[in-house]
Amino acid sequence: MIFNPEKECMSREDLRKLQSERLVKIVKHAYDNVPFYKKKMDELGVKPEDIQSIDDIVKLPFTVKTDLRENYPDKLFAVPRKDIVRFHASSGTTGKPIVAGYTAHDVENWAEGTARCLAAFGASDEDTIQVSYGYGLFTGGLGAHDGATKLGAAVLPTSAGNTAKQIMLMEDLGSTGLCCTPSYALFLAEEIEKLGVKDKLKLKFGAFGAEPWTENMRKELEDKLGIKAYDIYGLTEISGPGVGGECECQDGTHLWEDMFFPEIIDPVTLQPLPEGQEGELVFTTLDKWGMPMLRYRTRDLTHLNYTKCKCGRTMVRMGRILGRSDDxxxxxxxxxxxxxxxxxxxxxxxxxxxxxxxxxxxxxxxxxxxxxxxxxxxxxxxxxxxxxxxxxxxxxxxxxxxxxxxxxxxxxxxxxxxxxxxxxxxxxxxxx
Ligand SMILES: [Zn+2]
Missing domain, CATH: 3.30.300.30 (ANL, C-terminal domain)
Incomplete structure (x- = not known):
């Protein structure tokens, strides 16, 4: 099922228009409300009026992870604190974590992105979706939860851990979808094998993300769990899981470009690379108001495919992530x-x-x-x-x-x- 055909299947021309309109607004919002962006743009001699269409995005400064750390906790927020309705934070291995703040509109958009992914995995309001991502500051749990709720599915919010109980509830409540990291899915699969309950489960699909995984791991999880395993992509800096997801074709991860504009750059020269070439993925959030991100360098190495997918969606497809340049x-x-x-x-x-x-x-x-x-x-x-x-x-x-x-x-x-x-x-x- 296509959750939002009007957006997911819009013509590339209309999409371009929408992206341009949104970029103009969000750049002005960031410039007027975030001193960090005003300073960065002033240094480059770029004013909000210089951004007239999505083609002008290359004039904008990049944002990197250390910018988020240095502006801890809320100096990149672009709205008054009363308009923030949710915080998340990514675990920093060293120093301060990265904090993200969301307005009600941002949370709504995030849920929309995740609902689009779950629908693309075949989920509907008939499904019971077990969310085994950790709930808390990590975006995985609540992100998948809100998306499944928006879809009208029943959510089983087990969070991560307590594996024996997870499997018992999975069996007794008949979970049809599983959302977690691929590593945890592999561990669950091993435990299910040991308990010999695979045939009693009703699982149909898995939404796996938050770490890079491979085609061979897909096969492994599909065999062991008897499901279709799909990639769901996202990161806290941009919103959380649901920035994009695979469709039934399992031939690339559709990115929701009406909300998150992707570019591929050469990580050394920082120049945009020609279509299809492998490089570093960069995102600009086009409709996120609490903490807008301009040209955020994800460190993820991948390529983009703009040819139309057999599923009917027009949104670009991202290839498998080769790895984070940090990894x-x-x-x-x-x-x-x-x-x-x-x-x-x-x-x-x-x-x-x-x-x-x-x-x-x-x-x-x-x-x-x-x-x-x-x-x-x-x-x-x-x-x-x-x-x-x-x-x-x-x-x-x-x-x-x-x-x-x-x-x-x-x-x-x-x-x-x-x-x-x-x-x-x-x-x-x-x-x-
Ligand atoms: Zn597709």
Missing amino acids: MLIIRGVNVFPSQVESVILEFPEFQGQYFITVDRINNVDTFQIDVELREEFYSENSADMEKYKSALTARLISVIGIKPDLRIVAPNSIERSMGKAKHALDKRKLQ
């Missing part, structure tokens, strides 16, 4: 993304998607260790078997990544499971 590990001069490692591991039926990368520097040489779990049925005390699995996976990793990892096969269930966003790598060089 990229440079090991012995080679760029390595945890998502590449995950994808290779899942090519092998003997392994499951549980792995952990540790990078260190010993005697001035980078070390690159990957711990990976074998599936229970393949694990044995016979070291010859283990060697065979190890050398096959090592050879494949070398051919894809270009460097040799120190691969360690570990016992099933020995790698720590994640209830939220999984941490797949530790770079000890950064701790030195």
Whole structure:
């Protein structure tokens, strides 16, 4: 089902007009109300009147994550505090978190974006949607909750954790949709397998996001849970989950361009890249009033596809995220993304998607260790078997990544499971 055909299927020409109208208004709003943007634009010699259409977006300054930290907690808010109805914050590993403030209109738009995604995954008011994203400052829980509510579905707000109870309620209330991180979905799938209750579940689809995941992980989750697994994309700085989502074609993530304008830039030169080229994704919020973002650099590396999708939606499709440039590990001069490692591991039926990368520097040489779990049925005390699995996976990793990892096969269930966003790598060089 298409939740809002008027918007999701509008002609590219009409969309362009709407984007232009909205950009003109939001730039003026940001300039007049956020000293940070006034200063940035003044420095570039750009006035709100210089922005006449969406083509002028390239004249605007970029915003980066440290700008949000430096303006903690609310210096980027563009409305009086009485007009803010919700706060969220992203977990900062170092220093202050990033705080986002939303007006009632912003919360409404966010729910609209998430409802569009859920409808595209096949959900309707007939569904029971289990929200196993964490509820709280993290945008996952309440974001999915509001979208499912807007759709008229029944929400089962289990939040993350307490896995045995999650599965009991999933079975007893007949949840048809599951919203969580792909890592937590994998953990739930393992537990469901152990309990032997897969056939008693009514799950049809999963809305997975908040961390980059791969096509091989999709296959794994679809097989294990007996569902269709869809990508839902979003980030706190821009609103939360529901900035975009896949459709039934599973051929790219539609971005709701009437609300969030995407660009792809070269992360080094900061110049816009030609259509279809891989680069860093940048968003401008076109209809967000509490904390508007102009050209926010997401650090996500991907490409955009503007050809019309078979589903009928005209909105651009984003390719799989190769990784966050923040997640990229440079090991012995080679760029390595945890998502590449995950994808290779899942090519092998003997392994499951549980792995952990540790990078260190010993005697001035980078070390690159990957711990990976074998599936229970393949694990044995016979070291010859283990060697065979190890050398096959090592050879494949070398051919894809270009460097040799120190691969360690570990016992099933020995790698720590994640209830939220999984941490797949530790770079000890950064701790030195
Ligand atoms: Zn589509």
